[in-house]
Amino acid sequence: MTNYAIVDIETTGGKYNEEGITEIAIYKYNGHEVVDQFISLVNPERKIQEFVVNLTGINSNMLKNAPKFYEVAKRIVEITEDCILVAHNAQFDYRILQTEFRRLGFQFERETLCTVELAKELIPDQASYSLGKLARALGIPVSDRHRAAGDAQATVKLFKMILDKDLEKSIVQSSIRTKPKYQLEPKHLDIIDQLPSITGVYYIHKEGGEIIYIGKSKNIKKRINQHFTSNAPKAKKIQNKVVAVTYEATGSELVALLKESAEIKKNKPIFNRALRRTIFTHGLFSYVDDNGYINLKIDKANGKQKPITTFSNRQSAKSFMFKIVETYSLCQKLTGLYKTNTSCFNYTIKNCEGACINEELPESYNKRVLQLIDKNSYESKDLVIIDRGRDVDERSAIVIENGVFKGLGFFNLNYQIHNLDVLHSIITPMENNRDTQHIIQAYLRKNKQLKVISLKQNEVN
Incomplete structure (x- = not known):
C-alpha cells in the first residue's frame, strides 16, 4: 500500500534558504485514511518576520519552550519513511525540510507530489489555486488557516479529492513504480491480507505499476481471493503477473459500478479488454398505436432507437x-x-380498465404510461442521486443535468450539493454513454429508497 506524508510547514520568513521552521504538521495517509500524525511548534532559533506573525499568529514568545528542529528531526524521518511527501506547493515545504536537515548534516530525500500542480490538472478552471480559496471553492472546511495542522488537514481532504478525480490512476501507478518493495515477488496471501472487506473498485497491477485488471466488488478482499484461487485461464495469467493490488473505497455500489465502467474505458487494462462487452442487451420502447394508446414493448437494444x-x-x-x-x-x-x-x-378479472378494447379513453390510459416513463427515464431532468459515502458522515452524489450524466463525487455538508458552483467542482467529470445510463437506471430500479434531489428546485423526491 502506498503511503503519503501530507505536510504543512510555517516558517519565520526572511531570506531564501535562511528561513527556519516555526510549526510543522504531518499526516501519514495511506490513500484511504490518516494512520499517523505529528504536529509541533518548533523553536526556529531566529527572528520571525513581522508580517508572518500577523499572518500565522505565531510569535517568538510562543516558541520559547518549543522543541528545536534537531529534537523533532528523528520523528519527522520516521513518519515520512517510505512515504511520498505531499504538500500544497511541495517545492517550498520540501526545500525548507531539506535545508533544516542539511544544517544537521543529514541528507533528507523523499519523492514529492504537489497538490497545486495536481489540482491545476485534475480540477481545472479554478479562479485561484491558493489553499484557502481553492478549499472554499470545493467546500472543504479549513479551521486555523495559516496554522500547520489546519492547512495540512485541508490538504489531506484536497488530496483525497484529487485521487478520486484521477480516473487514469496515474498517481497510484507512478507511486507503485517508484516503490522498490513492489518489485519483489509478492505472496498472494500477503496482498489479500492488506485488503479490506468493503465496497469499492480494485486495481491489479503488474511490475512497473501498470494496471492489468479493474473490477468492483461489495467485498474487495473476498473478490481478490477468488481471482487468486481460480483455475480459469484468465485468472492464472493475472496470478502470474500481479505485484500489487490497490483499491478505492466507494461506500456506494452505484459509485463503484460507474467508476469501474469509466476507468476500464480510460485505462483499457489488458485482462478487461477481451471480456468487455455491452452490459445491457434489451430496452423498453414505446410507440403510439392507431387508436392513440401508448404501447410499450421490450426489444433488443440496437443503438438505433433510444430506449426508455x-x-x-x-x-x-x-x-x-x-x-x-x-x-x-x-x-x-x-x-x-x-x-x-x-x-x-x-x-376479464377486472384488473385492466379496457384500453385493449378501446373502453378506457387513451388520455386516461396514457397518463399512467407517462407516469411510468417519467419514473424510469431521467431524460431532460436535473438530478442529484444521493447514496452512501465512504465514512459515516459522508455521502456520494451522482449528478445528472438535462438528462446527461455529468459525474460523481463525495460530500460531507449539504451546502456542497445545494451550491451549484461547489457541486461542479467536487464531482469527477465522467462520460455520459449507454453503459452509464444503464448502470444508473438499473440501480434506481433496484434501490427504491434512494434520495433524489431536483437540482433546480432542490426538491427531494
Missing part, C-alpha cells in the same frame, strides 16, 4: 414489465405480455 430504460437480459426486462403492469394498472395487450385480438386476460 435498459436491461441486462430479456428475462429481467420481462419481470420488470409484469411488475409495472400491476403497479400502474396497465393493459397486458398494450405491453406485449398477452397476444390477442380481443381483450386481455386482466380485463
Whole structure:
C-alpha cells in the first residue's frame, strides 16, 4: 500500500534558504485514511518576520519552550519513511525540510507530489489555486488557516479529492513504480491480507505499476481471493503477473459500478479488454398505436432507437414489465405480455380498465404510461442521486443535468450539493454513454429508497 506524508510547514520568513521552521504538521495517509500524525511548534532559533506573525499568529514568545528542529528531526524521518511527501506547493515545504536537515548534516530525500500542480490538472478552471480559496471553492472546511495542522488537514481532504478525480490512476501507478518493495515477488496471501472487506473498485497491477485488471466488488478482499484461487485461464495469467493490488473505497455500489465502467474505458487494462462487452442487451420502447394508446414493448437494444430504460437480459426486462403492469394498472395487450385480438386476460378479472378494447379513453390510459416513463427515464431532468459515502458522515452524489450524466463525487455538508458552483467542482467529470445510463437506471430500479434531489428546485423526491 502506498503511503503519503501530507505536510504543512510555517516558517519565520526572511531570506531564501535562511528561513527556519516555526510549526510543522504531518499526516501519514495511506490513500484511504490518516494512520499517523505529528504536529509541533518548533523553536526556529531566529527572528520571525513581522508580517508572518500577523499572518500565522505565531510569535517568538510562543516558541520559547518549543522543541528545536534537531529534537523533532528523528520523528519527522520516521513518519515520512517510505512515504511520498505531499504538500500544497511541495517545492517550498520540501526545500525548507531539506535545508533544516542539511544544517544537521543529514541528507533528507523523499519523492514529492504537489497538490497545486495536481489540482491545476485534475480540477481545472479554478479562479485561484491558493489553499484557502481553492478549499472554499470545493467546500472543504479549513479551521486555523495559516496554522500547520489546519492547512495540512485541508490538504489531506484536497488530496483525497484529487485521487478520486484521477480516473487514469496515474498517481497510484507512478507511486507503485517508484516503490522498490513492489518489485519483489509478492505472496498472494500477503496482498489479500492488506485488503479490506468493503465496497469499492480494485486495481491489479503488474511490475512497473501498470494496471492489468479493474473490477468492483461489495467485498474487495473476498473478490481478490477468488481471482487468486481460480483455475480459469484468465485468472492464472493475472496470478502470474500481479505485484500489487490497490483499491478505492466507494461506500456506494452505484459509485463503484460507474467508476469501474469509466476507468476500464480510460485505462483499457489488458485482462478487461477481451471480456468487455455491452452490459445491457434489451430496452423498453414505446410507440403510439392507431387508436392513440401508448404501447410499450421490450426489444433488443440496437443503438438505433433510444430506449426508455435498459436491461441486462430479456428475462429481467420481462419481470420488470409484469411488475409495472400491476403497479400502474396497465393493459397486458398494450405491453406485449398477452397476444390477442380481443381483450386481455386482466380485463376479464377486472384488473385492466379496457384500453385493449378501446373502453378506457387513451388520455386516461396514457397518463399512467407517462407516469411510468417519467419514473424510469431521467431524460431532460436535473438530478442529484444521493447514496452512501465512504465514512459515516459522508455521502456520494451522482449528478445528472438535462438528462446527461455529468459525474460523481463525495460530500460531507449539504451546502456542497445545494451550491451549484461547489457541486461542479467536487464531482469527477465522467462520460455520459449507454453503459452509464444503464448502470444508473438499473440501480434506481433496484434501490427504491434512494434520495433524489431536483437540482433546480432542490426538491427531494
